[in-house]
Amino acid sequence: MKKGMFIGLALAAAVLMGYGPAQAKTQFVTIGTGGITGVYYPTGGAIAKMVNKKKKEYGIRATVESTGGSVFNINAVMSGDLEFGIAQSDRQFQAVKGMAEWKDKGPQADLRAVFSIHPESVTLVAAVDAGIKNIADLKGKKVNIGNPGSGQRQNAIDALDAVGINYEKDLKAESIKASEAASLLQDGRIDAFFYTVGHPSGSIKEATSGARKVLIADVTGSGIDGLLAKFPYYAKATIPASLYPGAQNDKDINTFGVKATLITSAKVSDDIVYAITKEVFDNFEAFKKLHPAYATLTKAQMLEGLSAPLHPGAVKYYKEVGLMK
Numbered sequence: 001m002k003k004g005m006f007i008g009l010a011l012a013a014a015v016l017m018g019y020g021p022a023q024a025k026t027q028f029v030t031i032g033t034g035g036i037t038g039v040y041y042p043t044g045g046a047i048a049k050m051v052n053k054k055k056k057e058y059g060i061r062a063t064v065e066s067t068g069g070s071v072f073n074i075n076a077v078m079s080g081d082l083e084f085g086i087a088q089s090d091r092q093f094q095a096v097k098g099m100a101e102w103k104d105k106g107p108q109a110d111l112r113a114v115f116s117i118h119p120e121s122v123t124l125v126a127a128v129d130a131g132i133k134n135i136a137d138l139k140g141k142k143v144n145i146g147n148p149g150s151g152q153r154q155n156a157i158d159a160l161d162a163v164g165i166n167y168e169k170d171l172k173a174e175s176i177k178a179s180e181a182a183s184l185l186q187d188g189r190i191d192a193f194f195y196t197v198g199h200p201s202g203s204i205k206e207a208t209s210g211a212r213k214v215l216i217a218d219v220t221g222s223g224i225d226g227l228l229a230k231f232p233y234y235a236k237a238t239i240p241a242s243l244y245p246g247a248q249n250d251k252d253i254n255t256f257g258v259k260a261t262l263i264t265s266a267k268v269s270d271d272i273v274y275a276i277t278k279e280v281f282d283n284f285e286a287f288k289k290l291h292p293a294y295a296t297l298t299k300a301q302m303l304e305g306l307s308a309p310l311h312p313g314a315v316k317y318y319k320e321v322g323l324m325k
Contacts, residue, residue, distance in 0.1 A: 028061050029272060031262075032073035032085035036066050039198050039291055040086045040260065043117060046290050047262075050279040058275040071101050074263060078108050083268050084276065089116065089233040089259040090155075093307035110266040112311035114277060115302040116259035118293040119237040122155045123195045123255065125181075125204060128213040128248050130191035135219045136163050143167075144174040144181045144193035152178055155258070156194035158231070162223035182207035185214065192217070196257060198293040200243040208246040215248040216241075219255035233258055235305040238296065259305035266311070273313025281317065299323060 031048055034040030041064065048062035055061060065082065067073055073085025074095045087095075094100040098107035126132035130141055138160070145160075145167055146153030153175070160167050167173045174190055181193035182203050195203060208214045216239060228234045237257040241249040264273055280287055281299060288294045303323060310318075318324035 026055070026059055026061050027269075027272060028063070029083040029268075029276075030063050030065050032065050032067040032076055032082040034067060034069045034086065039118065039293060040069070041066055042290060043260075044084075044086060046287065047276065047280055050283050050287075051276060054275070054279065058271075060272060060275055062276075074108065074111065077263060077265050078110060080265070080267070083272065084114070084262060084264050086117070086260055087263050088120065089235075089261050089305040089307060090231075092261055092263060093231070093233040096308045111308045112264050112266050112268075112273075112314075113306040113308040114262040114264055114273060114311055114314045115280070116261045116305045117302070118198050118260050118291070118297065119235065119257045119305075120196050120198050120260060121237040121239055121255050121257035122152070122159055122219055123197055123199075123201070123204060123239065123253075124192060124217040124219050125185065125195065125207050126192035126215060126217045127185060127188075128215055132192050132217050133215070134217055134221070135159060135165075135224075136221060137217070138192060139165055139170050140172075141191040142172040142174065142189070144176050144178075144184065144190050145171075146194060147175055147177045150178070152194050152196035155196045158227060158234075159194075159219055159224065159256075162227040163221050164223065179203055182210075186210035186212050188212065198260070198291075199239055200292050204244060205246070208244045210246075213248050214246070216244065216253045218253055224256060228256055232307045233305060235259060240296065243292065261306060263308060264311055268311070268313075270311075270313035270316065273311045274316050275313075277314045277317040281321065 031044040033044035044064040048064050051060055051062045070087035070091040073087050076082040077085045095102050095108040095111055102108060124135055145156040157167055178195040184190045185207050234256050237255050239253040241252050288297055
């Protein structure tokens with residue numbers, strides 16, 4: 001038997017047995033999201049669907065897992081139980097710095113950012129009869145800042161501090177869950193409440209649709225600009241007034257917020273991260289239609305609010321398309 005024929009037969013046998021270049025090994029990746037009723041879960045599902053359409057090209061099979069959210073996802077990505085996860089940008093920052101839940105574990109040095117998604121805006125809902133149009137008008141008012149341990153509570157305290165308002169001395173502060181605040185506002189038991197949330201939000205719609213006239217107040221000022229400069233996980237945000245026809249707003253609301261971000265580990269290969277990034281950005285218009293919260297999203301904004309180092313696989317794509325130099 002000639003040598004060339006022998007090699008050919010050997011290669012054919014290898015293909016039939018599932019080896020060789022004709023059948024590349026599929027790499028499985030899992031994206032950690034949040035509760036199935038939230039925005040994170042369908043977002044992860046859409047990303048997985050985009051990548052799976054190119055399964056033959058990339059050799060990647062993506063699945064989605066409903067999880068407890070940001071902290072769980074970061075820890076699972078760091079332990080290798082997940083390849084990707086969606087997490088709030090402030091949690092991303094804290095993990096990288098070894099703060100909050102990661103104080104005992106120390107800085108999560110292998111945490112990497114891929115891109116940010118939608119803003120979760122610090123939203124200040126106020127009764128018109130309380131005379132509140134901006135956060136600076138809150139002094140002396142009855143304001144819900146959120147229950148202890150909640151994301152919006154710390155966001156609210158940060159914002160109040162930035163404009164010189166001490167929530168313990170200058171407000172009649174309440175500490176109830178955001179889900180209960182809309183009814184309290186309509187009942188006249190509070191003048192305003194904070195809620196860090198993606199829009200449109202059912203709770204905000206409830207608050208702005210009752211008999212008591214309500215508006216969404218601006219959270220702006222030089223102090224807020226200083227806050228954004230101090231904490232890289234905060235970014236400016238705009239809430240479209242059109243989302244809440246029941247609110248007494250005649251123009252869009254200016255505020256700030258955190259970002260929902262896609263995170264991964266430095267141990268995940270460049271090729272996998274590149275494929276995920278490319279499919280989302282190459283199908284950007286389809287991605288934006290996933291949720292009304294994405295309506296005003298731009299590609300440039302998806303590189304903002306990231307406080308972990310960018311993964312090299314993502315950087316490769318951004319440089320290719322001119323989003324980074």
